[in-house]
Amino acid sequence: EREVGYGITDSWDEIVETLQGAPVSNDMExxxxVxxxxxxxxxxxxxxxxxxxxEQTERQLLAGRLNMLFRDMRAHAYTRQLMETEARMSREAWxxxxxxSHSPTGTGDSFAGTGYHFTGTAGTC
Known part of the structure; x- marks a missing residue:
């Protein structure tokens, strides 16, 4: 090896000398x-x-799961909205x-604002 400048070492001569001493290979070898x-x-x-x-299969599986989660998220949001609406309507009805039941007549036979009035006779509204 010899220094050729800029920290570069020339080892080509050493490689050639090593190869010159190596046995020659035939085409079969x-x-x-090869x-x-x-x-x-x-x-x-x-x-x-x-x-x-x-990896591609794993990515496809993950993409499918992610799509399913997004669909589920929308379905859960819709279900939550329905449940909140039902709860609100139940509270209003209550x-x-x-x-x-605390009406001024004291009869407790009307649902204020609903349009229903009970006459006290079973089966009639």
């Missing part, structure tokens, strides 16, 4: 190395694609019934 390399690359690519497919 080289073909074997096949092994090709097999490893194919296996790595298969694993990468498998992981990508798994107040009317309470007011009617």
């Amino acid at each position: 080289l073909g074997g190395y 096949r092994e390399f090709k097999t490893r690359v194919r296996q790595d690519m298969d694993e990468i694609y498998m992981r990508l497919d798994d 107040v009317r019934a309470t007011d009617a």
